[in-house]
Amino acid sequence: MKKMIKQHQEKSAKQKDSQAVPDGAIPTYLLDREGQQHAKILSNMVKQKRKEKAGKWTVPLPKVRGIAEDEMFKVIKTGKNRTKQWKRMVTKATFVGEGFTRKPPKYERFIRPMALRYKKAHVTHPELGATFYLPIISVKKNPQSPLYTQLGVITKGTVIEVNVSELGLVTTSGKVVWGKYAQVTNNPENDGCINAVLLV
């Protein structure tokens, strides 16, 4: 029985073709040098990664003014005697996602006023020198604090993701680029609009 099972297993198992010639022929002087190339690729990858990490921060506006919490938020007094002070109103421009529903007002800690919400930004392509009015997809990073990023606060220096599909940018593999990052260059709360530079 065992023998039979083994025979069946052998039948179904794919035999390695001993006659097959491997692809990717290389001349004798490159044989046995693959190991070195792998090592090279590895070290290059490490270098590339380091570069990328450093490159993340090379943006048009590398430094921004710090914004204190009391400038960012206005304290709202609640309660019958106006003694509770746990509510905050964001005093800067914000981006609120499309499908956002407010929490019940009783539990809402952060209020993002409708007047300061933005859906579109003026994005300049630095190489083309042209400006487009593009819809914002999300707030990628607010350099002030991760909390602001979460809230979608847009201040000067914030990296936002914009929808560039109408620009017709194409990746090296030929696909159309949809979202791209841009950095805000003005103070939206003062100006009433968002100006940004595309990061390329």
Added chain:
Amino acid sequence: MATKGPPKLKPKSPNQEQIEENLGTVIAQLTSFDGETTGPPLSLPAGVTPEQLQLLINQLLNNDEPLPYAFSVDGREISTSLYKDIIQGLQKSTEDVLKIVYQPQAIFKVRAVTRCSSTLNGHKEPILSVSFSPDGAQLATGSGDTTIRIWDLNTETPHYTCSGHTGWVLYIAWSPDAKILASGSMDKTVRLWDPITGKPIGDPLKGHTQWITCLAWEPLHLNLKCNRLASSSKDGTIRIWDTTLRRVISTMSQHTAAVTCIKWGGNGLLYSSSRDKTIKVWDASQGKLVRTLEGHGHWVNTLALSTDFVLRTGAFDHTGKKPKDENEAQERALERYKAATENKPERLVSGSDDFTMFLWVPSESKKAIARLTGHQKLVNYTSFSPDGRLFASASFDNSVKLWDGFTGRFIASLRGHVGPVYQICWSSDSRLLISSSKDSTLKIWNLKTKKIKLDLPGHLDEVFSVDWSPGGDKVASGGKDCQLKIWRN
């Protein structure tokens, strides 16, 4: 207020012609390369050009036909005029007796190839080696698709596809009489082919336990039947085969690591380089070790003999005359070998993974003449010029370097490639050099100016192998893009 310096004196700049006239004369002694003086010391105008010197030397030597010569003083070549190159360039006094060394140049000129005349598809895998036959009439390529193809050079079309190997064909070598093509493969065998019919000659020659790295035929002037072939393998052995009896004559197995390159010298010695850091010199007729050349600190990758070209071409020279029979061919080959060596021993240069090269006289001593440094990455390939006066080295540091073939003195660095340089090949008149590289281009270098002469793009991927036909009219190259390209002038 800043004080002004004295007004600068304008250098006097009379016309160039006036300078040439006012240079005065120099006492010069013309000597041959061996150090023999020719004629009495002469009083020459300092502005004398190589062309004028050429007229002079042809008269002094009573040559029937004017021959081309190159002139140098202390190893510095005179390319524009004696004054500019030597007196200004080397700061020589005009009052000493200058020793001008003259060297005959090839009497024929090879025109640089400039265009791709055909791109031949057919191989399904990268082309690993390209080789013209010694008479330049046939071309063969070995590929990763286990076949060898023989191409028709007149129509530039495929002629025969020789299949039989079961692994990548790593190396092909033509016998010196151009009647047999040998191929070494990844499948550990050596096969012989008849290039006229495209049929295999017998079964594979088995014996090696690892793949074949290099092949070398016995030179024609030592053996007029061309029936001895040496093969080296990764298993560390070298086998000498009798191709008519189809058996091993001797096996040399003293290398402790893979043998990378073998060369069969013109005086019956066989040279082998290995990854065990040594070069061994063997007596090919008895299979005995003669001496071991040590010095390299890492794998030895390549060997080149000063007589490589004349041994490869055997009885065939630039005139294109075919010898009538074997005996005449052997006589002619011996004549050419003697003319090339001038009764001096062969020189051997070895390139290594330790970024250096060594220049040896392996038939006389185990001490190197010179250790050549300068490359910044491993030296992959070296090649002597057909006249044996220069050699070039190709390295993975993207450069080709040029060295003096007698002393090993550094001459020039040829930069231009943007990837590792894989192979180089000289034109048969020693005036041009072609190099193939990973950057998918071939480049032709002019050795008079030591500059790039032509860039030959066209390959789609790395160029693994290049060969210049011994006649000089064609270059063939093949690489990873599976295409064979033939280049012409």
